[in-house]
Amino acid sequence: MIPTIIIAGTHSGCGKTTIASALMSALCKRGLKVQPFKVGPDFIDPSHHTAICKRYSRNLDPYMMGENGVRETFLNASKGADIAVIEGVMGFYDGLDGADTGSTAHVSKILKAPVILVIDAKGSSRSVNAVAKGFATFDPEVNIAGVIFNRTGSKRHCDMIKESLELPSVGWIPNRTDKSVESRHLGLKMAHETSSMSEFSEVLEENAEVDAILEIAGKTVDIPIKHVITGNYENSDKGKITIGVACDEAFNFYYQDNFDRLKKHGAELKFFSPMNEPLPDADAFYFGGGYPELHMDKLETSKCRYQVKKAAEDGKIIYAECGGLTYLCERLTSEGKTSKMCGVVPADAIKMKRFQALGYVAAQCATNKCILPAGIRYRGHEFHYTKLNYGNDARFALRLSRGRGIDDGFDGIYVNNVLAGYTHAYFTEEFAENFILKIVQQNK
Structure with a gap:
């Protein structure tokens, strides 16, 4: 296994x-080829990783992917790289429902990877070493090999911490508010909106022992690869059908593994901007999540929304998630302003002042009348500030055993060959295969 380091x-x-x-x-x-990863279901942090490393950042999420799925994605994505850098999620031990599942610690044990723990030292001195010791000994199976103390103050502040170090320190990062990245309702700004992340590398080089981090990463041990599928995701049958994928400032929340599985099962992906371009010639369409509420004017005036409605009426297969769902609605309201959207889904979307759902989702299709077969199960994540006002004619395809969805465990409104819900799905092989099969059958 290549050298690996987890930043928790x-x-x-x-x-x-x-x-x-x-x-x-x-x-x-x-000059190193760095393969980036992000623990958990987040879309925003990976956008920064991808921009920096020029390699697609992959999510490693044991809940959505399973432990073997984490190994498979890690091994496949790391091919050709010199080192893998994995960014953790939340606190190191924070997992599903207060347990270990899905935590950064869980991923570190799956991959047997060493960990550098980031501790915010602002407002503390000796106490941060008690924190370090507690994290290092809480679970004897993890390997916290070093600490980076962040937001440190004066030299005296650092010296006070050094008096009682419990773990090797590989960095003393000063408090630099001028290099911070702004946040908004779904998290940090996306990579295309700021360069602050990469600019911080100079601060890191000056105040951290990068060579020591590389040495720690080099001590990564091999992971068991039994039953792990490795190889090229794409097969020789690609191009059997085409899928138009909405991708611009309004729609950019996608899992790269989803794209890979669609291509593996025969799809050619055509990326386009609903804000600035017409709907491309394709067999089906995929509208991911993002920030349509920040671009309502352009989405309303673009000809694409009329073309989407006609495509839906003509029976084209359309799959949409979260932001894509709101785009397919009749109207979208945000900050007191209302704009017309595609008018495909019989509902209005309204952005609220606080989030309406946040967490993992377990979904099952409950009907054979939509683009997925009844009984198919998959997992995903939801995080949104909008809610839907839908009519009595709205039909729900998905039943959630975990998650809120559109309303109280119901998700996935379906109309003709359109399926649109709040769940950001992590595509299983079964999901991708059946989705492609439906498109192929529709073309006959």
């Missing part, structure tokens, strides 16, 4: 995203 944190907001991204940038500047 004691809690959300401790600076692990900035430090992980800065480390990726620093290693790339040294």
Whole structure:
């Protein structure tokens, strides 16, 4: 297995995203091929990783993918790289429902990878070493090999911490508010909106021992590969059908593994901008999540929304998630303003002041009348600030054993060959295969 390092944190907001991204940038500047990863279901942090490393950042999520899925994605994506850098999620031990499942610690044990723990030192001195010791000994199966103290103050502040070090320190990062990345309702700004992450690499190089981090990463041990599928995701049968994928400032929340599985089962993907381009000639369409509420004017005035409605009326297969769902609605309201959307889904979307759902989803299709077969199960994630006002004619295809969906465990409104819900699905092989099969059958 290639050298691997996990950048974990004691809690959300401790600076692990900035430090992980800065480390990726620093290693790339040294000429290394860095394969980035993100623990959990997040879309935003991987956008920064991808921009920095010029390799697609992959999510590693044991709940959505299973432990073997984590190994498979890691091994396949790491081919040709010199080092893998994995950014953790939330606090190191924070998992599903207060358990270990899905936590950064869980992923570290699956991959047997060493961990650098980021500790926010602002407002503390000796106490941060008690924190480090607690994290290192809480689970004897994890390997926390070093610590980066973030938001440190004066030299005296650092010296006070050094008096009682419990773990090797590989970084003393000063508090630099000028290099922070702005946030909004779904998290940090996307990579195309800021360069602060990569710019922080200079701060990291000056205040961290990058060579020591590389040495720790080099001690990664091999993981068991029994039953793990490795190889090229794409097969020789690609191009059997085409799928238009909405991808611009309004729609950019996608799992790269989903794209790979669609291509593996024969799809050619055509990326396009609903804000700025017409609907492309394709056999089906995929509208992912994102920020349509920030681009309502362009989406309303673009000819694409009329073309989407006609495509739906003509029976084209359309799959949409979260932001894509709101785009297919009749209207979208945000900050007191209402704009017309595609008018495919019989509902209005309204952005609220606080999030309406956040967490993992377990879904099962409950009907054979939509584009997925009844009984198919898959997992995903939901995080949205909008809610739907839907009419009595709305039909739901999905039943959720976990998650809220559109309303109280019901998700996936279907109309003709359109399926649109709040769940960001992690495509299983079965999901991708059946989705492609439906498109092929529709073309006959």
